[in-house]
Amino acid sequence: MGWKNKLLVSILTVCTFSVQASVKVSLHQDLEALVINNKNVGFTIFGDNEFTLENGQQQIVVRVSKLIIKQGEKEKFKSEPVIVTFNANDADLVLSPTRTFIRREEIKGFDKNPVLVATKDGEQFQIEQSILERGVGITRDYAAELKAQNELSNGAEIAVAAVATTTTKQDVAKVAVSPVKMSQDLFAKASVAEKEQFTNWAFKNRKMITSELNGEGKILPMLEYWYEKASTDQKAELLTWILAQ
Known part of the structure; x- marks a missing residue:
């Protein structure tokens, strides 16, 4: 050739x-x-x-x-x-x-x-x-929302990976999507003012969400999101944890 x-x-x-x-x-x-x-x-x-x-x-x-x-x-x-x-x-x-x-x-x-x-x-x-969950802001930035949701999901996956191998699949799923765990992690990163604002709002809405948090920044909107995802028992668990801090 x-x-x-x-x-x-x-x-x-x-x-x-x-x-x-x-x-x-x-x-x-x-x-x-x-x-x-x-x-x-x-x-x-x-x-x-x-x-x-x-x-x-x-x-x-x-x-x-x-x-x-x-x-x-x-x-x-x-x-x-x-x-x-x-x-x-x-x-x-x-x-x-x-x-x-x-x-x-x-x-x-x-x-x-x-x-x-x-x-x-x-x-x-x-x-x-x-x-794709809506982010903070009047207009939507879909690419930024996708990045934030992926980061949140990756954090949940890391939490699942840390669970002992004897944990059942059902238990792992609970850890991966636990509103209590996600709220605790976010609350720990919040400022003193943000913690006070969220705590007051959470107690007022512990039985039913009747008002918006209207929080600024990144942490408060995410805390509001996970609190709304929580069941009544999970809300009570989170509030008990907050009081113990």
Whole structure:
């Protein structure tokens, strides 16, 4: 084989590898991308429904966004944003909502808890999905919210890893999502003023959340979030712990 043919083969091999070593994701027409490659997706008139990611584990944030009919008039519908996590190599994936609708009365909770499905070559492909919790601020920064939620989840995973190997899976799950543990960690990092503000608010809302904390900074909003996630017994456990400090 001459040197020219060898060079051509080498170039074709590199090009083929470059094309294959990526994951192409196509979104259903009712889906809107919010975060790709850890960056907010800017507004476009027609939207971006196809993009390419590197092989391996990836996270994107999308939501259902479409026109629906309400009392004979068209209005814009937007669901809660969904974090989609998956691990893929050299694949073409299609991401779609599990339901389609055109009228407001057909939503039936899908706005608050949208469910998505991914397919590869026509077969269902495994993904993990969760709602992206709203951060602090009037306008949303989806990429920053994703980073904060991942950091919080990583902290929970570290806590789980520290549990003895004899602990049951059910017990590990409780540790991973314990509002009491997360609140205690945050409370320990709070300033004296923040501790006082949260304690007063928490006692007033120990049976039922009837008012907002309206806390500034990063710690108080997160304390409010985890306190709202806590059950009545967990609230009592946390307040007892606070009194003992």
